[in-house]
Amino acid sequence: MSETKKLMYVNRKAPYGTIYAWESLEVVLIGAAFEQDVSVAFVDDGVYQLCKDQDTTGLGIKNFSATYKALGDYDVNKLYIEKESLEARGLTLDDLMPLVYEDEDDDWAEKDSIKVVSSQEMAELFEQSDVLFNF
Amino acid sequence: MSILHTVNKSPFDRNSLESCVRLAAKGGAVLMIEDGVYGAMKGTSKSDMVSNAMKDLTFYVLGPDLKARGVDEGKLIDGVKVVDYSGFVNLTVENDKVQNWL
Numbered sequence: 001m002s003e004t005k006k007l008m009y010v011n012r013k014a015p016y017g018t019i020y021a022w023e024s025l026e027v028v029l030i031g032a033a034f035e036q037d038v039s040v041a042f043v044d045d046g047v048y049q050l051c052k053d054q055d056t057t058g059l060g061i062k063n064f065s066a067t068y069k070a071l072g073d074y075d076v077n078k079l080y081i082e083k084e085s086l087e088a089r090g091l092t093l094d095d096l097m098p099l100v101y102e103d104e105d106d107d108w109a110e111k112d113s114i115k116v117v118s119s120q121e122m123a124e125l126f127e128q129s130d131v132l133f134n135f
Numbered sequence: 136m137s138i139l140h141t142v143n144k145s146p147f148d149r150n151s152l153e154s155c156v157r158l159a160a161k162g163g164a165v166l167m168i169e170d171g172v173y174g175a176m177k178g179t180s181k182s183d184m185v186s187n188a189m190k191d192l193t194f195y196v197l198g199p200d201l202k203a204r205g206v207d208e209g210k211l212i213d214g215v216k217v218v219d220y221s222g223f224v225n226l227t228v229e230n231d232k233v234q235n236w237l
Contacts (some may be wrong), residue, residue, distance in 0.1 A: 012154065012237070020237075044154055084157070123160040127136050132234040 006037045008129035011046030015065070016056065021049045024135035025067050032074040039078040039129065040071075041122060043085045046135075050081070050096040050114070065097065072101030077113040082122050138163045139230035142171040143237070146181040151236040156184060161191040164226055166218070168197040172204060177212045189214050197223060 009028050013020040024040075031038045042050060054065040071077070079099060086092070099113040117125070126132060140159050146152040152174045155165060165188075167175050174181055175196040185194060194215045201208065201217065208217055218226065227233055 010234070012151075043158065044150060082158075119157050123158050126138060126158065126234065127160045130232070132138070132232060134235050134237050 004035065004037055005130040006039070006128065007031045008039045008041060008126060008132050010041045010043065010126075010132060010134045011049055012044040013135060014045040014048040015054070016059065016061065020135045021046070022064055024133075025064060027133060027135075028071070028076060029067075029074060032071075032076050035075075038076045039080065039125065040076065041080045041082070041125065043082040043122065045085075045089075047081055047085050047089060047091060047096075050079075050099070051091070052095065052097045068097060068099055072099065072113055075101075077101035077111070079113045079115065080122060080125060081114060081116050082119060083116050084119050086116065137230045139226050139233045140165045141233065141235050142167050142174060143169040143235075145170040146174040147179075152181065153184065155234075155236045156188045156192070159188075159192055163191075164193045164195060164230055166195040166197065166223065166226055167215075168200050168223075172196050172200045172206060175201075175211050175215045176206060177210060182212050185212050186214070195222070195226065 009024055011021060011024050015021040028038060028040055050068060054063055056063040093116065096114065100110045101113050102108040103111050140155045140163055142152045142155050142165060144151040152171065159165065174185060195218050196211065196215055198217045198219050
């Protein structure tokens with residue numbers, strides 16, 4: 001079976017407090033490994049997953065934030081952040097990790113993976129997906 | 136294209152129902168199950184949010200979960216439809232996909 005589906009992963013939880021964020025990343029990478037059309041959304045506390053300067057040395061658990069930077073290498077380059085969730089938490093794009101990918105159709109130019117979208121645009125993205133995975 | 140949204144958390148404990156209503160596109164269905172059924176009750180601080188969303192979304196609540204919690208159908212927000220398990224199955228078939236708001 002070689003059918004490609006549009007998979008949308010919706011993240012609504014902060015990292016480390018629960019296992020959701022880490023589990024989501026694992027499943028995202030599985031979807032990418034099967035060469036599916038993967039998008040990842042960050043809403044509510046999910047936006048905290050992308051904050052820069054995460055340092056878990058004091059917790060003794062793995063800092064998995066570096067994994068987000070590797071997503072581009074797995075052709076996961078459609079990361080959507082809900083503007084309303086970001087603003088409600090007093091955050092801007094500058095507070096987040098810069099995530100980029102190399103566009104093979106554009107002479108490997110480095111491009112931003114993160115797009116900030118409104119609630120309405122996010123709702124449309126959900127509609128356009130074939131399968132939705134919420135975490 | 137339409138999405139069936141399921142909400143299984145109390146709106147007084149989590150923001151799942153609120154986020155679902157905010158991010159559900161017009162024409163979608165929202166089914167409240169498990170502790171999510173408390174979101175279907177009238178006279179609460181969340182009732183207006185549900186009533187106002189009814190212009191774009193259809194709301195359902197799972198009957199067995201209401202009964203289990205002692206919530207009388209007379210206490211539901213006007214317009215919320217009660218379904219049983221086979222009604223739940225029908226909703227999953229009638230819509231293109233399901234989004235579970237954990």
